[in-house]
Structures are given as structure tokens and as C-alpha cells.
Amino acid sequence: MTAPLLSVRDLTKTFPTRSGMFSRNKLAVHAVDGVSFDIGQGQTLGVVGESGCGKSTTGRCILRLIEPSGGSVVFDGKDVLALDAKGQQALRRDMQIIFQDPFASLNPRMTVGAIVAEAMTIHGLGADAADRRARVATLLARVGLKPEHMGRYPHEFSGGQRQRIGIARALAVEPKLIVCDEAVSALDVSVQAQVLNLLKDLQDELGLAYMFIAHDLSVVENVSDRIAVMYLGRVVEIADAADLYARPQHPYTEALLSAIPIPEPGRRKTRRKLEGEMPNPITPPGGCHFHTRCPIRKLPLCATERPEMKPCSAGHMVACHLRG
Amino acid sequence: MSVGPAAEPAAPTTWQRFRQHRMALVGTVVLGLLLTVVLLGPLIWSVPIDTIDFRARLALPSAAHPLGTDDLGQDLLARLLYGGRVSLAVGLCAMLVAVVIGTLIGAIAGMSRGPLDAFLMWVTDLFLALPTLPLLLLIIYLFRDALTGLVGPEVGVFVLIIAVVGGLRWMPVARLVRAQFLTIREREFVEAARALGASRLRQVVQHILPNALGPVIVVGTISVAEAIIAESTLSFLGLGFPPDTPTWGRILFDAKDFLSIAPHWALFPGLAIFLTVLSINFIGDGLRDALDPRKVR
Numbered sequence: 067m068t069a070p071l072l073s074v075r076d077l078t079k080t081f082p083t084r085s086g087m088f089s090r091n092k093l094a095v096h097a098v099d100g101v102s103f104d105i106g107q108g109q110t111l112g113v114v115g116e117s118g119c120g121k122s123t124t125g126r127c128i129l130r131l132i133e134p135s136g137g138s139v140v141f142d143g144k145d146v147l148a149l150d151a152k153g154q155q156a157l158r159r160d161m162q163i164i165f166q167d168p169f170a171s172l173n174p175r176m177t178v179g180a181i182v183a184e185a186m187t188i189h190g191l192g193a194d195a196a197d198r199r200a201r202v203a204t205l206l207a208r209v210g211l212k213p214e215h216m217g218r219y220p221h222e223f224s225g226g227q228r229q230r231i232g233i234a235r236a237l238a239v240e241p242k243l244i245v246c247d248e249a250v251s252a253l254d255v256s257v258q259a260q261v262l263n264l265l266k267d268l269q270d271e272l273g274l275a276y277m278f279i280a281h282d283l284s285v286v287e288n289v290s291d292r293i294a295v296m297y298l299g300r301v302v303e304i305a306d307a308a309d310l311y312a313r314p315q316h317p318y319t320e321a322l323l324s325a326i327p328i329p330e331p332g333r334r335k336t337r338r339k340l341e342g343e344m345p346n347p348i349t350p351p352g353g354c355h356f357h358t359r360c361p362i363r364k365l366p367l368c369a370t371e372r373p374e375m376k377p378c379s380a381g382h383m384v385a386c387h388l389r390g
Numbered sequence: 391m392s393v394g395p396a397a398e399p400a401a402p403t404t405w406q407r408f409r410q411h412r413m414a415l416v417g418t419v420v421l422g423l424l425l426t427v428v429l430l431g432p433l434i435w436s437v438p439i440d441t442i443d444f445r446a447r448l449a450l451p452s453a454a455h456p457l458g459t460d461d462l463g464q465d466l467l468a469r470l471l472y473g474g475r476v477s478l479a480v481g482l483c484a485m486l487v488a489v490v491i492g493t494l495i496g497a498i499a500g501m502s503r504g505p506l507d508a509f510l511m512w513v514t515d516l517f518l519a520l521p522t523l524p525l526l527l528l529i530i531y532l533f534r535d536a537l538t539g540l541v542g543p544e545v546g547v548f549v550l551i552i553a554v555v556g557g558l559r560w561m562p563v564a565r566l567v568r569a570q571f572l573t574i575r576e577r578e579f580v581e582a583a584r585a586l587g588a589s590r591l592r593q594v595v596q597h598i599l600p601n602a603l604g605p606v607i608v609v610g611t612i613s614v615a616e617a618i619i620a621e622s623t624l625s626f627l628g629l630g631f632p633p634d635t636p637t638w639g640r641i642l643f644d645a646k647d648f649l650s651i652a653p654h655w656a657l658f659p660g661l662a663i664f665l666t667v668l669s670i671n672f673i674g675d676g677l678r679d680a681l682d683p684r685k686v687r
Contacts, residue, residue: 131581
């Protein structure tokens, strides 16, 4: 097996907080707590989990939009966290991000053409203004918009169209990896499918790799090669998409899968409901983070010792004392 | 799939949006008229501003004195035209000074975070807490002679007043700009720019500042009015222009003791200040809307 495009090991990010105005003892939110995964060239890794589980923070740490507290990120053989300013600038061309909220992610005071062209200006792509214009036109056409839309402002477009503008902006620097941070979560289901298809087509055409962050498994099912399930800052299970759906190992994954509605009248499915709320990440439960809500029988070990990721079958890893 | 607002004409430009703001247009015309009259008026109405004529003391408007005269029989129209140059120049320049200083300090504070931010906001609070008048006295006593010796009495006082009035009015702008920066810098489109490798300067100039400017423009226009009034206060205290230099504020103050006998004396400079401030406020409103592409009428 060749080296993966992106290799993340033991990534951690803690945000310091203080419990009260006058309190001296500093606490920290462990937003990302020892996350490891690989993404191969042209592959898609789906990352799922509830809100607040650290999936967006993970994505931003990889891009160094947030400085990670620890761990390593190796992209294309380069240690991302050790790059100097120049190296980081080069990295910006290779890794891009598409945001969740298509209404917040585009500067309302710039035209679509200016938004897409900005990346080229920053990185000195394109021979001159006319050449960049032509490139912008091509990109807009590529994502299903019209070149005439160049002179318009973002507020004149619908959510799906704005997301396409965001995709065009990310593509402008010809990246190898795009982090899609809940890229379709804010869209209608029908528009979701269109944007997902667009992303898929772009992947086939340009050999892009995606890190696809979403909060529900049904969205990532169709686009992902591999899927990582996160809970409270940790990856609890990672496997090939088909394998994960067919043979979920972690009780949390089982619960998530059972929550996907099946559009088939009369069919009943046993739903595994999760009790309670996600614990506060400032004071996560000891041992396995999930043990407070775990529906299967608990060992004393669950509350005291952190379960390591261990393989349960080829390419399928799970972090559970009871499984694998 | 069908995408996009179909082939409509391109988005309106800033100027087109500004034109649709009727009151802003009226304000522009009025301010333009005031400026023209003040700049060209003295060429046509060539009555000297300081001819004392006790026979025409406190005269009502007439053919000889279209706006009447003051208690020394000086022609009010001539004095208003001359004073308008000073007042408008002071108001606009002081506003510029306040907005530029305030934006710079607010932007640096909003971008830096940490100790520099804390220090700059501490300075801002300090300036807000300072009693203005004693400080003005101090500054003017300290620098007036040096500056007038350097560039002549008129220009020296002008520069000093602009520096003092503008220099003591930047704090609200700085706070406003900082608050705007703190929210806008966390917006996703700024993060997207960061992800694209935009330098800090580019993030500020291209993305944050244009989105922060709306309220700043409004505060800026209000400070024009404040500056015109502040100049008259200074003149009144004998700290501004010499008493024989008429400015709108100065004329207004001189007129206040004769309000019951000669209301026209106060009326015209008051009207001039009122019209200026009002039209600048409307222009500010229009500008704010015109700079925001989302505002479509």
C-alpha cells in the first residue's frame, strides 16, 4: 500500500476555559482527544458524530485554521504542523475547505467573480486579469453556475447555488484534499443530492480526496469510502463504508445507524435509543467516554480505562472493551 | 439543472444604489450647494466681513444687507460665507481625523487580541474618561504659539483645532470598529480567506473592513456636526480662531445675547449648521446602504 495522502496521528486540541470569573483553576475542553486516521489519494473519509464531538475542530486543525495542541498531521509526505510560513502558504493550495453555512461563508460585499478569483490572486495563478476571468468562468460552469453570474453578489443566490460558489472558490487553487465541513447539512434534501453528486463528479474528474464531515450517517453513506465515527473528541470506530453499515461494532455506531429512518411502510426496525445527553466535554466521564450512555452491558473496566482502537477485521477498527 | 437568477442585468453598482436613496441625493445636492456658495459666494458678494457701520446696527434683512447685520453693523451674509469655509473645513477634516484614528486603533485592537488589545482599549477608556475642556486648554496653551509661529496664525489654529477636536473624538469609532472586527473576524468567509492563504492585511482590507464600515460611516457623519459645534465652543472660550474670524458657531454664540431683538442674527448661522448636519447625515445613510450590495430597493 502506498503512503496515504493525509495521515493524522493522535491529534489533540484543548481549549482553555475558566469556570468562573474569579476562579483560578483553569479547565480545558478536550475538543479533539487523540484522533488518528488516514485519507488516501482520491478517497473520501466520512466523519460523523453529534454536534460538539470535535469533528469540525479536527477538520480545522488539519488545515491549521486552528492550531492543534498535539499530535501529528502528515500531508503528502510533509509534516503540516512543522511548516514555516512559506510551506504553509503552499499547503493552502493543496488543502481547501467548504463550509456548512452557505450564507456566512461568502463575503456579502464581493461579487462572485471576485470571490472565486481571490484565491488565484493570492497564489499568483493565471497570467493576467483576463486569464483569471476566463478561469473563473470555467470554474463556475464546472460547478453548474453560469459565467454571467460572475458580476452578481452572493445574496442573489439560493443556498445550493451559494454552496456551489463555495466549491468553485475551493477548486480555484486546484487542491488535492477538500475538507467538507457539513457542506450539505444546511441544504434541502433535493439540493443536498445535487451538491453531493457534484462533489462526486469532481472527485472522479480531478482525483480529489475529501474529508466529509456530517452529523448523520445517511448523508455520508453514498459518498464515503471509509467512515470514522466520533464521540466526545475521540474516534470510536473506523471502517470501510459498506463494512460499517453491514457490521457496526461499537454500540454508539449501532445507535446512530438504527436512527436512520427507512422509507418503507410497514417495516419495523428495532431502534436503539440512546439515553441522556452528551456529557460535558470539560469533565468527560473517565474510561470509555461513552460508558454513561452505553446500552450494552457494562464492565467495571469501561468506567476506568480508556479503550484503545483495535482491529476487529481487515480495515475495521473499534474502540470498545466489549467488542473487537 | 436550472441555476441562478436568469439573465437579468448585472447587479447595480454602488453609485446606482446611492442614487436610489432619495434623501441621500437631496443631501448631496444641499451640501454641494452649501459648498459652492461658500467657495464662490465671496467672489460675487464682495462686501468686506469687518466693515463696522453703527448706523446699520442690528439691521433686519434688506437690499443692502440680505441677511441683516450684527451689533457692529457688519454684513451677516459676508460673514456667513466666510465663516462657512472655516466651519465646513473644520467639520469635515476633524471627522476624517477622528474616523481614521479610530478605525486604525479599533482595527489593530480587534485583530491583535491579548495584551495589545487590552492596552489599546485601556487607552481608549482613558481618553473617554479625560475631562475634555481642561485638556483642550492645556494642549492649546502648550502648542498654539509653536504652531502659529511655524505655519502662520490662521493655518496654525486650523491645524490645532482639527487635531484637538478630531483627536478627542476617535474613541467611539475605535470601540465600534473593534467590536465589529471581533465579530466579523470569526465569520466563515474570513476563515475561508484564511484557508486560501490570505495575509492578515488582505483579510482586513478585503473582507473585514468593508463589512465593518456601515456603522462607522454613520458615527462619522454625526461627528461632523459635533466638530462644527466643538469648534464654536472653542472659539467662544477664546481658544479657537481669533474673535474677528467669523465661523458659524462663533456667529451663533455672538448672536445669543440679542436673540429677542435680532433673531435673524442667530437664525441664519443656525440654519446653515442645521442644513449641513442634516444633509451629511442623509449622505451617511445613503452611503451605508449603497456600500451594502444586499440592500436592493
